[in-house]
Amino acid sequence: EPEVTQTPSHQVTQMGQEVILRCVPISNHLYFYWYRQILGQKVEFLVSFYNNEISEKSEIFDDQFSVERPDGSNFTLKIRSTKLEDSAMYFCASSGDFYEQYFGPGTRLTVT
């Protein structure tokens, strides 16, 4: 069964460093998303992406964040200058018919 994959599973970085989180959505899906979940808190929407552009973003998704689909399979989230409060689990999701969202296993980002 097709699934969303994410790499790495765990990323440790120092405050102020740039990180890139990678995702491979399900191949025939057209909509892509990033969410985050701070430990013990709700899953929060960051951004949605369709037709090679951002279709919606939350107030969390400020100038330090960017997304890209560099080729036909990968979808990346870049955090330019990480802060301690960026520590969270980051989930990629994709959807096709009826916008049913399928989530990846997540990348745990730890900023020290």
Place this chain on the structure above:
Amino acid sequence: KQEVTQIPAALSVPEGENLVLNCSFTDSAIYNLQWFRQDPGKGLTSLLLIQSSQREQTSGRLNASLDKSSGRSTLYIAASQPGDSATYLCAVSANAGKSTFGDGTTLTVKP
């Protein structure tokens, strides 16, 4: 702004019981509602998707209902098993964009 609430926050039941998890949302202008399961430290597994025009969906021992006008959904789990222990999340979407999640209900099924 859409807000999603799930009750109860935690539930502990003996194996074999039928149970109901509740989800309510403040803005009834939704496109769909999705129920997920999340195991500790893991990703989200889609359980059921209900389109706004539908009243319910079933998958195995799971049945989800939707009453859009009152802003409510329920997830019914029949004959619960220890393997059902997890956090169950409800998420609503207004379009192809973002989903808004509830805090979840953490279910423990005791053998």
